[in-house]
Amino acid sequence: MRFSEIRDHLSQFRVGIAGAGGLGSNCAISLARSGVGTLVLSDFDVIEPANLNRQYYFASQIGMLKTVALKENITRINPDITVLAHTERLDSKNIPEIYAGCHVMVEAFDRDDMKEMLIETVLTTMPGIPVIVGSGLAGWGNSEAIRYRKIDDTIYICGDETTVAGEDLPPMAPRVGMVANMQANTVIEILMKRTRDYFHL
């Protein structure tokens, strides 16, 4: 299959990304480069200097809302992508509204309790929509521990499922980028299996 055909196929889909930090920003950029038609982003944070060790932002964007900066960066790379950006704090009530119509969800939060909330909410309120989870990416090295696991048709896990980010084990660009791109790769794998019939069901 040629890339132009892949891109045309992917352009029909809408992907939701919850969080625009290390996982969300890098995953969004890969999906945009691949041609996924619509990306729905949410994050209420502004860019801080400490984010630049792994997140897809520039020093000149410090202080900007992450969603606004990410939309700008995506558009600079691929102006054909539609980016819908939300800045409210996500909770179990607004997730189904904000991400309505998304074909796949990417869990891209930092905190474990937010990850849990998002997955529970998607599984209970958005039946049949797969959620791609990032879990375990802190530190450096240990590349072989990072893996992909399909739990069932609705949950996919990317990460080492072991490391917990903290002061002495910070998340850093290489491993965060690996997991974020593994999530993007999983999204593309799922969407490439969706045929034209999918839209006429």
Add this chain to the structure above:
Amino acid sequence: MKILLNNREEEFNADAMSIKEMLELKKFSFRMRIIKVNGRLIPKDKYESTYIHDGDNVLMIYLMSGG
């Protein structure tokens, strides 16, 4: 009873037990997790009232901070 826990057979000395009891018994420590029993998501507030029985397929996913 025998159950499948993360695709491995586990035997417990009881006919049934709540998810909360199983977590305590197995000393699973991480706070944030997703649990599915026979493919059905069990929300956190149902850990005490949901019982596992012989032959059940229990999947547990831990969620690690970092992103």
